[in-house]
């Protein structure tokens with residue numbers, strides 16, 4: 112680990128306090144021009160005594176705006192203290208978790224996985240248009256049938272076609288012939304540029320796509336492609352449970368990755384993470400954004416700096432080994448559940464390095480699904496599957512009760 116380590120609460124407090132002191136100080140300095148301030152002091156009283164022990168809430172009251180991207184070019188100097196913490200989060204995740212060389216990536220804390228996936232598609236669409244003179248109707252998104260629907264939002268917003276590849280009903284892996292057939296169909300439709308969304312754990316199954324399969328099949332044709340990895344769910348588990356996997360920046364085919372800190376990391380909502388190799392963010396530069404200092408190259412404009420600090424705190428509270436232990440606890444529970452299901456001959460899908468168990472609906476009555484809060488694969492009509500996500504609060508006690516009901 113190059114950057115990831117553990118800090119005590121006191122060390123964290125010192126670092127965050129120092130970062131906040133490098134941000135704009137409305138009390139002691141005059142700043143007339145920016146349309147920002149701390150939270151309304153009549154509502155959020157900044158001298159409340161408990162704030163002194165909670166650096167995150169102090170940051171929240173200070174309300175830093177992290178508009179823009181802080182890993183390249185200039186940024187608004189008003190919030191440079193806390194922007195530095197966001198930069199540290201991006202570099203730590205890129206290098207220590209996602210296996211990128213040092214200082215080789217840009218990134219930012221997005222509203223969520225949805226924004227991060229759209230940001231990726233936006234970048235590659237513009238890249239194909241600007242460097243290859245591609246037209247809209249020649250560019251398409253390509254992903255598996257189990258891919259998150261944010262890809263359909265991206266297709267709709269960016270005016271691109273979207274092709275889905277069938278997966279095997281049992282193994283949830285992309286069917287080779289289907290991939291080949293889908294690519295040929297797209298090419299017959301006039302597509303010359305592909306934006307691939309490869310899953311590092313799908314939402315419903317936790318299944319993982321093989322980006323090299325996409326690369327291999329697409330390379331057989333005279334087309335251009337870029338691969339984005341959607342690790343919104345799996346990004347904080349799979350690289351830990353399977354560090355030598357090929358969905359990370361160690362694979363030259365992977366150009367960018369989405370993570371979601373508000374899923375497995377249990378950070379506040381608004382902590383999607385987008386990380387991309389250097390030289391690509393620039394394709395979405397909005398030159399009309401003249402009142403913002405630096406490069407506005409993110410889909411969101413103003414965004415909360417406190418969210419970045421929350422991610423920073425979680426990472427530095429656990430450290431890499433604390434996080435490894437936590438993930439292994441979840442995987443242990445998942446394994447335990449699978450053993451119980453095996454004993455009862457209940458059919459399910461589980462990726463061996465993931466904490467999702469997706470059970471065939473025929474084994475689950477509607478009442479049990481409701482009682483245990485299982486999530487169906489569809490809310491329209493009869494479900495085929497129900498999933499259990501083994502999060503921190505999903506303890507063996509609860510799993511045992513569930514299993515007894517089957």
Ligand SMILES: *Cc1c(COP(=O)(O)O)cnc(C)c1O
Nearest residue numbers: 223224225259313314343344371
């Ligand atoms: C949750 C999820 C998303 C969307 O993330 P939001 O943070 O809800 O916007 C995208 N992809 C995958 C695989 C997900 O699990």
